[in-house]
Amino acid sequence: MRTSVLVVGGGLAGTSAALFLAWRGVDVILVEKHPGSSPHPRAVGFNGRVGELLRAVGLEGALPASRMAKGFGIRRVRCASLVGERFEETFWTPPAQLSDVEYSPTAGVGVAQDRMEPLLRDKARELGADIRMSTRMLEFAQDDEGVTALVQGDGEPYEIRADYLVAADGHRSPVREQLGITRTGRGYMHTSRSVLFRAPLEEYLKDGVGQFAVEGVGFLTTYGDGRWVLMLDDREYTEPELIDKITQAIGRDDLPIEIITTGRWTISASVADRFSEGRIFLAGDAAHTLPPSRGGFGANVGIEDAHNLAWKLAAVIGGESAPSLLDTYDEERRPVATLCHQQIFARNDGHNRDGEAEDATLYDNNAMHYGVLYRSSAVLGAGPELPPAALPEEWNGQPGTRAPHAWVEPGRSTVDLFGRGWVLVADHPQWQEAAEGLTVHCERIEHLDLFGLSAKGASLVRPDGYVAWRSTDLPDDPAGALKAAFSSVSAGTR
Numbered sequence: 001m002r003t004s005v006l007v008v009g010g011g012l013a014g015t016s017a018a019l020f021l022a023w024r025g026v027d028v029i030l031v032e033k034h035p036g037s038s039p040h041p042r043a044v045g046f047n048g049r050v051g052e053l054l055r056a057v058g059l060e061g062a063l064p065a066s067r068m069a070k071g072f073g074i075r076r077v078r079c080a081s082l083v084g085e086r087f088e089e090t091f092w093t094p095p096a097q098l099s100d101v102e103y104s105p106t107a108g109v110g111v112a113q114d115r116m117e118p119l120l121r122d123k124a125r126e127l128g129a130d131i132r133m134s135t136r137m138l139e140f141a142q143d144d145e146g147v148t149a150l151v152q153g154d155g156e157p158y159e160i161r162a163d164y165l166v167a168a169d170g171h172r173s174p175v176r177e178q179l180g181i182t183r184t185g186r187g188y189m190h191t192s193r194s195v196l197f198r199a200p201l202e203e204y205l206k207d208g209v210g211q212f213a214v215e216g217v218g219f220l221t222t223y224g225d226g227r228w229v230l231m232l233d234d235r236e237y238t239e240p241e242l243i244d245k246i247t248q249a250i251g252r253d254d255l256p257i258e259i260i261t262t263g264r265w266t267i268s269a270s271v272a273d274r275f276s277e278g279r280i281f282l283a284g285d286a287a288h289t290l291p292p293s294r295g296g297f298g299a300n301v302g303i304e305d306a307h308n309l310a311w312k313l314a315a316v317i318g319g320e321s322a323p324s325l326l327d328t329y330d331e332e333r334r335p336v337a338t339l340c341h342q343q344i345f346a347r348n349d350g351h352n353r354d355g356e357a358e359d360a361t362l363y364d365n366n367a368m369h370y371g372v373l374y375r376s377s378a379v380l381g382a383g384p385e386l387p388p389a390a391l392p393e394e395w396n397g398q399p400g401t402r403a404p405h406a407w408v409e410p411g412r413s414t415v416d417l418f419g420r421g422w423v424l425v426a427d428h429p430q431w432q433e434a435a436e437g438l439t440v441h442c443e444r445i446e447h448l449d450l451f452g453l454s455a456k457g458a459s460l461v462r463p464d465g466y467v468a469w470r471s472t473d474l475p476d477d478p479a480g481a482l483k484a485a486f487s488s489v490s491a492g493t494r
């Protein structure tokens with residue numbers, strides 16, 4: 001059996017990789033050892049950038065908007081119980097900024113992981129991905145031409161030969177371990193237990209507080225769909241003990257409580273020291289384990305890895321780019337994961353309870369979601385003097401950052417213009433001529449100031465919606481300048 005890309009792992013990162021690859025027309029097989037998603041969700045909050053990626057593949061309408069919409073954050077309190085005394089609101093760091101700037105055409109997505117994964121899976125299948133649940137990869141080996149994996153579903157083991165392998169096999173990542181890729185970071189922090197339950201508690205969510213640090217009991221929060229989770233210390237609990245803990249956390253014993261399931265979570269923080277080895281790429285928790293935080297980094301970063309990798313694999317497999325482009329996956333995504341790791345511990349939000357807070361510059365959540373900087377061979381003009389993240393209005397179209405959002409017409413954002421192929425944003429007719437003969441689509445828009453351009457300037461936007469290069473004005477030879485820039489960034493050979 002042959003395919004272009006084999007994805008190992010059907011969590012959020014792997015399923016997103018299959019979805020984005022299939023959307024780009026790449027032949028992809030995904031194997032997941034479990035029959036379906038875990039009944040105990042983990043993630044629920046997906047930021048606006050992830051919302052944009054899902055919007056591009058036609059999923060935005062299927063998903064409820066995030067409670068984190070517009071960066072206001074989910075409020076949380078320290079309290080005696082859900083219905084009892086509230087001692088104080090425990091603010092997030094940095095404090096939520098009320099900004100007038102609209103950063104995105106979407107508000108992000110608020111949906112539990114066990115509902116999100118099947119939606120992504122169904123869409124990936126609809127677009128042609130071959131998704132094999134209850135199928136485990138047993139072993140793999142790579143050579144100069146590809147990767148051979150031995151997998152097993154219900155029957156006998158069989159081989160899959162792929163050009164590339166995406167290891168989205170979770171934080172323990174057997175693939176990463178076999179490749180001998182080490183990790184850096186805080187490492188193991190603590191282990192938590194959880195109980196997932198259903199109870200009619202919606203009336204306690206009306207004031208916008210959704211997270212409750214209940215003194216002497218644990219941390220209570222909701223998936224926003226009638227299901228709640230209570231995080232507890234790590235020990236065995238009998239069912240009556242769990243009911244007792246839930247009742248204490250709620251502060252009422254007259255409500256029907258249905259226990260759905262329990263969980264045990266290893267909370268750790270680390271980033272792989274390499275995101276690829278030959279034809280194998282790590283994505284999601286396999287590449288970086290980032291503990292839950294208000295930055296919502298965990299699964300979000302994994303989905304963005306998948307998006308970054310998908311267009312590069314599609315370009316190389318399709319013969320439009322040299323394989324050197326794939327080296328920029330590590331160059332771009334590993335610094336982002338490292339920055340997220342740093343920001344989690346620089347934010348004194350309770351996730352660094354196993355160690356010292358990190359003394360580092362804090363970046364606004366909107367800077368982390370919409371304004372991380374890629375410095376790589378697929379970008380021209382992003383030097384070491386620049387910060388690793390900033391707000392889009394501060395970047396003003398800086399190469400290496402996500403092309404900014406503005407409405408080009410009702411319901412259609414500049415962000416919607418990007419994502420398929422290479423786009424040249426310009427208004428001057430000479431740029432249109434300059435793009436002829438290149439696989440670059442020219443978009444004439446009025447918002448050139450947002451891209452930091454004069455009326456005669458142009459920006460080259462990559463298929464992932466990041467600015468690769470810009471010319472703020474019209475050079476003497478626009479065609480020559482564009483051609484040189486395009487051949488460099490599209491091959492990742494600055």
Ligand SMILES: Cc1cc2nc3c(=O)[nH]c(=O)nc-3n(C[C@H](O)[C@H](O)[C@H](O)COP(=O)(O)OP(=O)(O)OC[C@H]3O[C@@H](n4cnc5c(N)ncnc54)[C@H](O)[C@@H]3O)c2cc1C
Pocket residue numbers: 008009010011012013014015031032033034042043044045046135136137138168169170171174265283284285286290292296297298299300301302
């Ligand atoms: C309590 C909790 C709450 C969280 N909340 C949030 C949140 O609100 N927002 C957020 O962004 N993140 C959150 N996270 C983090 C988020 O859940 C993870 O980052 C994300 O689920 C990781 O996805 P993944 O696809 O990389 O890995 P996983 O979900 O671990 O998926 C890996 C998959 O690979 C499969 N696999 C492994 N080996 C093989 C093999 N050999 N063959 C076939 N299949 C294999 C596994 O079965 C598994 O399904 C939370 C985490 C926890 C613990």
